[in-house]
Amino acid sequence: MTSLAKGPQLPLAAPIGIAAAPAPGRKAAPVRWGRRFYIAANVAVLVFLLAPIAIVIVFALNPTPFIQFPPVGVSLRWFEKFFASRDFMHALLFSLEVAAMTTVASTVLGASAALAIARGNLPGSRLIVATMLSPLMLPAILTGLALFQSYVLLDVGRPLWGLVAGHTLVTIPYVVRTTLAVLHNFDVRLEEAAQNLGASPARTFFEVTLPLVKPGVMAGAIFAFIVSFDQFPVSLFLVAPGSETLPITLFNYLKFDLDGTIGAASVISILLAFIVVIALDRTVGLRSYVKL
Amino acid sequence: MAAGSAPRINSLALLILPSALLFALFFILPIGLMAVMSVLTGNPVVMPNVAFTTKHYARMGNDSYYLEVIWTTIRIGLWTTLAALLIGYPLAHWMARIKSRTGHALLLMAVLAPMLTGIVVRTFAWMTLLSDKGVINQILTSLGLITRPPQLMYNETGIIIGLVHIYVPFMVLTLTGVIGRIDERLEQAAENLGASPWRAFIEVTLPLSLPGILAGSLLVFALAISAYVTPILLGGFQIMTLPILIYQQISANFNVGFAAALGMVLLVISLSLVIAYNHVLGLVSGQRELR
Numbered sequence: 001m002t003s004l005a006k007g008p009q010l011p012l013a014a015p016i017g018i019a020a021a022p023a024p025g026r027k028a029a030p031v032r033w034g035r036r037f038y039i040a041a042n043v044a045v046l047v048f049l050l051a052p053i054a055i056v057i058v059f060a061l062n063p064t065p066f067i068q069f070p071p072v073g074v075s076l077r078w079f080e081k082f083f084a085s086r087d088f089m090h091a092l093l094f095s096l097e098v099a100a101m102t103t104v105a106s107t108v109l110g111a112s113a114a115l116a117i118a119r120g121n122l123p124g125s126r127l128i129v130a131t132m133l134s135p136l137m138l139p140a141i142l143t144g145l146a147l148f149q150s151y152v153l154l155d156v157g158r159p160l161w162g163l164v165a166g167h168t169l170v171t172i173p174y175v176v177r178t179t180l181a182v183l184h185n186f187d188v189r190l191e192e193a194a195q196n197l198g199a200s201p202a203r204t205f206f207e208v209t210l211p212l213v214k215p216g217v218m219a220g221a222i223f224a225f226i227v228s229f230d231q232f233p234v235s236l237f238l239v240a241p242g243s244e245t246l247p248i249t250l251f252n253y254l255k256f257d258l259d260g261t262i263g264a265a266s267v268i269s270i271l272l273a274f275i276v277v278i279a280l281d282r283t284v285g286l287r288s289y290v291k292l
Numbered sequence: 293m294a295a296g297s298a299p300r301i302n303s304l305a306l307l308i309l310p311s312a313l314l315f316a317l318f319f320i321l322p323i324g325l326m327a328v329m330s331v332l333t334g335n336p337v338v339m340p341n342v343a344f345t346t347k348h349y350a351r352m353g354n355d356s357y358y359l360e361v362i363w364t365t366i367r368i369g370l371w372t373t374l375a376a377l378l379i380g381y382p383l384a385h386w387m388a389r390i391k392s393r394t395g396h397a398l399l400l401m402a403v404l405a406p407m408l409t410g411i412v413v414r415t416f417a418w419m420t421l422l423s424d425k426g427v428i429n430q431i432l433t434s435l436g437l438i439t440r441p442p443q444l445m446y447n448e449t450g451i452i453i454g455l456v457h458i459y460v461p462f463m464v465l466t467l468t469g470v471i472g473r474i475d476e477r478l479e480q481a482a483e484n485l486g487a488s489p490w491r492a493f494i495e496v497t498l499p500l501s502l503p504g505i506l507a508g509s510l511l512v513f514a515l516a517i518s519a520y521v522t523p524i525l526l527g528g529f530q531i532m533t534l535p536i537l538i539y540q541q542i543s544a545n546f547n548v549g550f551a552a553a554l555g556m557v558l559l560v561i562s563l564s565l566v567i568a569y570n571h572v573l574g575l576v577s578g579q580r581e582l583r
Binding site for chain 1 (some may be wrong): 379418423514520569
């Protein structure tokens, strides 16, 4: 998928690279040193990005209850402790439950909104898009605070639907963006061709539009799931005591303790992130949605 | 033509309604309520005689403590932005210019995987690295470089390190988009005319990527000033920022009005930054269409 997107650039780029190639022969030394520094700086940045994640994995597998470096062995005791802990298990299941509900809600709402924006000829569509993407840019802690205040004013307590609504709000932008990206890219003439061949608008929608939009919607759904699963600021205000999501439970645990159980919980979260990245690459290709 | 396609188009437009309802009820209305609460003396549902007041805002202006908190938040945001820019630029440049498809995909994964790992998990990772008996201090001690471990967290430096790690992917992705749009042949032309690669970068690429630098910085700053988890854990509950203060007003003092006023301050700052960000990026894509 990635290769498809990049394909056309290559034939153009290659001859230019060759044309520029003679330069290093003339003034080899400065070029090489600059190049080495460039690579070294980038490797350092990559280490900075990835080392903390590697350390967490090492910490989770290390049997000692405190941080020890270099590690002294490999054990799964922290994973056993994590899966045996009622609090963590309850939180993990609750997080998965909230993430599943959020994914369904924001995928259905977000994908239909994107369709309306791209094909509905709505007046003020730029403003609508900006509004629908705004939960991504505005501090999520304010979304949490504002919802919390409203629930207090309405005296509804901290219901599950209130939490899911908050999560849906902060995940909808991803679905809208990935779906819109696909809708803008595909050829409208395909729809016109179907209709010219006698298909009804409904049939065109289900047999042409929907299959073509599917990868964008899928990517949005995957994003919605992981963002909801990791969501913190909105949950901070909206979870009811006793039924907390995994990030909130981890946070409360972290305030007092730094043992390997957190490491084990973190590894599960990291694995999920990697699965998501690979899944996204397989569905739509990573390039198509990284536009910020 | 336009009239003929209008009916079909309108039926699809109805699909906006469910999300419009969600946004109206769970986003616009609550934010509006927050604005109202910030200028009321109490909760209008519980108390029958609430009145208009500016005391919550006056409290912020009159007490140097709150101004100090706002300044700390902004200072942390500025340092985070600067560091994220210095760290993110080389990687963004590499990502925008790398020829190999596999290399590009791997770089992208290296940037996205941390981004999709939860904020609590990444903050925890930095706690294992930076704490007094953390990985960095253990390595430095065992190498004999230090005898007494320096304090790497529970201060602003620790917070900034953690925040940079969390928000540098946003900087990289914004910059990659802008650098990728700069025609590579411009740099090559400069080099063919005798400029060193460094000079070509300084005089050609860097000025052309200024919109990306501006947009990325606005985004990272907006995100950094609204962070809660990282400042509270890496600051060891010692350093007060605006989001921490907002949550404290709810959880400890239950002062909903003051929390709302603080929220409005954060909202106004973030909103202006986001509008500026969109404006800058709009200019970049506008230029591209004009070219």
